[in-house]
Amino acid sequence: MEAPGCLDRWAKENDGLVARWRAVIASRNDSVVKQTLQQCHHALSQLLRKIQGLPAAVLSLPLELTVLYNTLIFQINVADGFTNEDAQEIEQALVRVLDARGLVRGEMSIEELWQKILLNTDMQQLAPVVHRLAGLQGALWLAANQLEKLKVLFEALSTTEGHTALSSCEPDRAILMLLSTWALPHDETTSLLLAQTSRDLKAVLYTAAAFLQGLRLMEEGDPTAAAGILQEAAAGLCSRRVLAEICTSIGCCYQRMGKPQMALHYWKQALQVDFQCVSALYQSLVLLRHLGKTDAELEALGLLHKALEGSGQGASSTSLHLLVRVELLVQVPALVSVLSTPNGSEVKYLLARRCLQMGRLKEAVEHYLDLMAVLQEKGWQPQEFLHRLPRVPEVFLEATSALLQQEQYQDSLTVSDEIIRRIIDLIPNRLTILLGSDQGEQGQPVQSPVIESSPPQLASSPTLSHENTESLNCILWASAAYLHQGQALAHLGKHKDAISQFSRCINLLFKVQFIRTGVAGDEIAQEDLCRQEQVLQAMKSLALLGRGCQFLQLEKDKDALRDLHLSLQANQKPHRICCKLYGGWAGSRRQHCIGRNFRVHRRQQLRNRRGELSPCTCFHSRKRVVC
Structure with missing residues (x-):
């Protein structure tokens, strides 16, 4: 076990890197954001290697799992999504937790590792850091569209907090209900600095899950149910770009429901949220052509061409204060189809x-x-x-x-x-x-x-x-x-x-x-x-x-x-x-x-x-x- 002096020094190093990142984001200096992002990621990776270079110990586990959490948060953003390396890092961390606790383990899958840790009553003092890491695991499975694994994981999280999954809940809403009732341990006021708070991660997970569920229902031919869930996603935590994409998807639902005016309303709302959401403009002109409104269609075509010519010149509508964002979790063919736009x-x-x-x-x-x-x-x-x-x-x-x-x-x-x-x-x-x-x-x-x-x-x-x-x-x-x-x-x-x-x-x-x-x-x-x-x-x-x-x-x-x-x-x-x-x-x-x-x-x-x-x-x- 490492001396408390080393733990304090490493904790200060973690806090210094996170504080530096927060300062850059607050300054809104775009020229140094990407460079600082890379530097913080590299420094945190080095710090994690130092900690994991020693045998796992109960005293150092909170710091180790927090540094791992921050490292993965930066790594996901740098890689613009999840990689196999992220899953391996989480699995290795779970193994070290079991080793530090002296728990017997054999060859276990990642799902079995999570069940063993979450259902062990001796893990209560690690609950805050374990929940944060579980949130990242859930994000990884959500991005991979492995919803059944996600559901089992959050059922286990609910059990540790004394909650049980609602058996009467509709299947389409089961995951959303589990995410909304996920009770986060309240220790963040005195704990180490985090690159992204558990509360924000939970909100991002809920928004992404609702967005994905709505897209799936729309693809399955149930636009009414899809529109309802997508409206919940629109009320969640996301960037202006994602909100515009959600509004565009809701408009497509209403179009399929035979309500063209409601569809046009949501596409207009998408453009008001993010003027670079050209897919909403394209969907509008296709509908206007179908309705025979030629003048409006030609006007929309002209606006679409100007928007495409000017794309990339306007400011990005992505909020960088959230490193793990909805757009990194929702990358499915149904969304690509909705957002398809000619050049x-x-x-x-x-x-x-x-x-x-x-x-x-x-x-x-x-x-x-x-x-x-x-x-x-x-x-x-x-x-x-x-x-x-x-x-x-x-x-x-x-x-x-x-x-x-x-x-x-x-x-x-x-x-x-x-x-x-x-x-x-x-x-x-x-x-x-x-x-x-x-x-x-x-x-x-x-x-x-x-x-x-x-x-x-x-x-x-x-x-x-x-x-x-x-x-x-x-x-x-x-x-x-x-x-x-x-x-x-x-x-x-x-x-x-x-x-x-x-x-x-x-x-x-x-x-x-x-x-x-x-x-x-x-x-x-x-x-x-x-x-x-x-x-x-x-x-x-x-x-x-x-x-x-x-x-x-x-x-x-x-x-x-x-x-x-x-x-x-x-x-x-x-x-x-x-x-x-x-x-x-x-x-x-x-x-x-x-x-x-x-x-x-x-x-x-x-x-x-x-x-x-x-x-x-x-x-x-x-x-x-x-x-």
Whole structure:
């Protein structure tokens, strides 16, 4: 056993390190907080090694367990969570307690060690330090989602204090009841200084347990019970960041309960608590889109993009006076799902797409140009997949569509050139695709494209190899770029150049050949391929129609008649337009037919401004539609 003089010196060393940490936190000097945290952790670890270098003794156990407690408190914060080393340190300490008391032990698990110590009547004088260490053990098991072990431990703690677990308590609330009735020994006014008081640790444990329980109930499909427990968590001890996350989770519960206004209320409350809680803003805009409140949705998208751009610039909303915090204990998939938020590029894309949908062309163009600048800076490749974004060529094609509708024809040409430059070398000389049954006959009209609420990922058809799928994508992308260039040049009055680009589009599309084998295949895969065939035919028809109109402008009537006739053959979609143009030409009413084509095009532009999609500016890539 060590002399009392050494114990006093070590106690003063412990108190000095904790006092130093408290002073740094009180000064709010962020520049030295991290450095002091590391230094205190290192010094306490060294002190603990000195104490544990001697045989375990009853007299030194309170000091040893307190220094261990403080060391683990700092260590958990430095490591940003619990590690296997923490569990080993606690287990070693329990073994030393039994050795110091001379209690017989064999090979025992950590749970058995705790039961032996807590149920031993000779441990009353160690109760304060043992309870603190048990609190850390509970935090470790809570972070690992080992709730049954946590429950058994706190039932044993309640037994030592003369309490018994309430058998009538609901299973969902059993752990919360045990934590709330955990009676802490009152010795902290005269004991050694602590890096975090037992009272604060208990409050953190209760908040974290309620938060986890609420998330679990929400995941299991019981949003009503989840909301009730999460509201208890919101009343507990936590940082502003965690409180905002709890409010966001409560909002998700009310959304699932079919109470959108209550959901919006809690998401607004989350933002008021912590303006950096972008997940609440994202959940709000998704709900606003579902409710059809477009203006509010676009406003939320704009705010979300600004918040993501400014994230990391604001002050941290984490309270550092608590080294073991709720955020270190609650790290589960359910919370990750609730807090999932797109990045800045994804939000910028959603902004651009929604503005294009709603006919806000000027805003859409600005957002697309910003997004393209970011993608260009990253050096995109056609084969690249971006998380939760369409393929990059598709984003650029949407931008050309917006530029065309905004009558920025030269910019549209430039963007289309960039697409073609990146893709042209990846296009094969010929591509043959086998189809099964005739379920996708061309006589069936192409389904009207629908813009989805969030950009889905491109998926490959199981009947096509990855290489062939990419080849088909590249042909569609490049063809659409040539088609857009033809439209832009036509508007600029450069009819010969427009004819050249329409011809390039047509030539590319003729590289693809769909062959029907008559053999039944996977229904979903065949349906996808048939849709792609229909889209390819629609693009071919539009390119022929566009080129025919340019021939009319150049008074090449024979060539115009040929292209208009081929356009009608390629696809039944523009049947009325082609028939009227053809009839007008045949009746020597060429000028009238040109004027009618202009009016048809003008009506299509007006539909675009109302949020409808023009078949002239869209193409499919499997189940995607790019506008």
